[in-house]
Amino acid sequence: MDPAELTDASRLRSRATILHADADSFFAAVEQRDKPSLRGKPVLVGGLGPRGVVATASYEARRAGARSAMPMSRARRLSPGAAVLYPRFEAYSAYSRVIMETLGTLSGLVEPLSIDEAFVDLEAGSFGDDPGGAAAGARARIRELTGLAVSVGIGRTKLVAKLASDAGKPDGLLVVEPSDEDAFLLPLPVRAIPGIGPATAGALERLDVRTVADLRRQDLDVLTMTLGVSAGTNLFRLARGIDLRAVGPGGERKSVGAERTFAEDIYGAERIAAAIDQVTDEALRRLVAHGGGARTVVAKVRFADFTTLTRSVTLPQPSAERAELRAAAHLAARAAGISDSVRLLGVSFHNLSAHAQLTLAWADEDAAPPPSVDEPDATPEPARGPRLLTEATARAGVDIEHPTLGRGWLVHLRGSHATVRFETVTTPPARSQVIDLDTDPLVLVPPLPPTLGR
Structure with a gap:
């Protein structure tokens, strides 16, 4: 392909009117606000x-060095005084709805990327002439409705808007006008570009590419030979x-997953x-980063003769x-006919939902799921206790309530013996x-609405 054709900017906007919003440290911020x-x-x-x-x-x-996708054991060592909490997706989903509804007042074109992140096309609304004011x-x-900070970046492309919101964190607003794009982009580390992971970064490192400016200096032929067309x-x-x-608006991510090609074919049921x-664990980490749960699990298996099969298992409701x-991934892999040798394995999650019905054992395999509530035999729909x-x-x-001490x-x-903070x-x-739960039981209750404390 002609490099000049690839770099033709005539189809780009002339104004910075694409907004990227990302709630800062979303799950933890919700917990800090509610507690x-x-x-x-x-x-x-x-x-x-x-x-x-x-x-x-x-x-x-x-x-202190803790970050998302890090093993919890390591994060606790780095930040020994941290409160360690199980996710409450019911609360996060409620906060997310308020954020997305507020962004929807700016434009009819809102593209959710995950539970706490979205693009907005301001030219599709009435704020194309004042993007900074709209974002502010x-x-x-x-913040008024939820108490949460949302970082916002605005540019004429999705790329620049996303990088601008990253640069503005925490709790920032950065507008990058077209005339300022090079000054903003070129000094950034190449890993800042979405989609450049460790493997791609390693390949670029061998070309002495460490910044976007270094990347721009590479010929198209060199990049395609190094990374693929x-x-x-x-x-x-x-x-x-x-x-x-x-x-x-239909741009929400449809799936997350991971796959691994083995240097040598693997054999045996245990391996x-x-x-x-x-x-599956790698795919789960990406599902955690995305937020929410999945209803369909797909296994991809490539055998020694390069035959590739995919099979799926669909759950009754989205789960995290x-x-x-894990069990669904094993079922799907067996359905693909795994026999005595495998060259590649992949697991992906589809039908993603930010509003999954969860017992939240995705990151705690030893935790027992909450038991279902027994219902008496009766013809009418029985009331749950x-x-x-x-x-x-x-x-x-988790949210609890005491009859006299409150929530x-x-x-x-x-x-x-339950240690509780009544707040x-x-x-x-x-x-x-x-x-003492033997003499003073506590009841599990749903989270309070996000806007209660405004």
């Missing part, structure tokens, strides 16, 4: 078991700020099963449970109290 005693303190949200991973680290925990107003309204051509464009992707677990998704806090239903951070959240449970978004910080 006054955690405000300004390090918080880790994720799994608590031996293989638990961090879904989100607050900025206080990040300063939306950020202020989101598709990836090389794409990076050749992006290094010059050429990104023709439009904002579209293959272990490999399925490893690939590690054990359930209150769900009590027990060892089986206990998760650090609060679980710090931890040891036997029948909500509308109360002052509370001290921990120990409740």
Whole structure:
């Protein structure tokens, strides 16, 4: 392809009117907002078991070196004073709806990327002439309604808007006008460009490419020979700020996954099963980063003769449970006919949902899922009784209620003794109290609405 054709900017906008919004440290920020005693303190949200991973680290925990997708055990060592909480997707989904609805007031073209991130086409609304003012107003309204900070970047392309919101974190607003694009883009590390992972970065490092400016100096032929035609051509464009992707409401990510090609074919049921677990765990980390759950699990198997098969398992409802998704991956792989040798394994999650019905065991494989509520035999739809806090239903951070002390959240449970803070978004910080569940039961309750404390 002609490099001049690839770098033709005539189809790009003349104004910076694409907005990228990203809630800062979203899960942890929601927890800090709902739990006054955690405000300004390090918080880790994720799994608590031996293989638990961090879904989100607050900025206080990040300063100690903790980050998302890190093993929880390592994050706890780096930030030993951090509160470690199980994710509450019901709460996060409610906050997400408020954020997305507020962004929807700016334009009819809002493209959600995940539970806490979206693009907005301001030219499709009434704010094309004042993108900065529109962004400032939306950020202020989101803070008023939810108490959360949202970082915003604005550019004439999705690429620049996304990089601008990253550069503006935390709690920033950065508008990059077309005339300022080169000054903004060229000094950035090449890893800042979306899609450049460790393998691609390593290949570019061998070309002495460390910044976007270095990348721009590479010939198209060199990039395509090094990275392949598709990836090389794409990076050749992006290094010059050429990104023709439009904002579209149907643009939410459809799947996440991972695959691994083995240096030598693997044999034996135990080795293959272990490999399925490893690939599934990598896909799970990406699902955690995306937010929410998945309903369909697809396994891809390539055999020694290069025959490739894919099979899928669809769950009754979206799930983010590690054990359930792992089991589905094994079922799908067996359905593909794994026999005695495998060259490649892949696992991907489809039919993604930010509003999954979750018991949240995705990052804590040793945790027992909460039991279902038994219903009496009756012809009418029976009323469900209150769900009590027990060892089986206990998760650090869950919402609970006491008949006289009111609402609060679980710090931890040891036997029948629950350590609880009775506080909500509308109360002052509370001290921990120990409740004996044998004599003073606590009830699990849904999170309060995001806008209650505004």
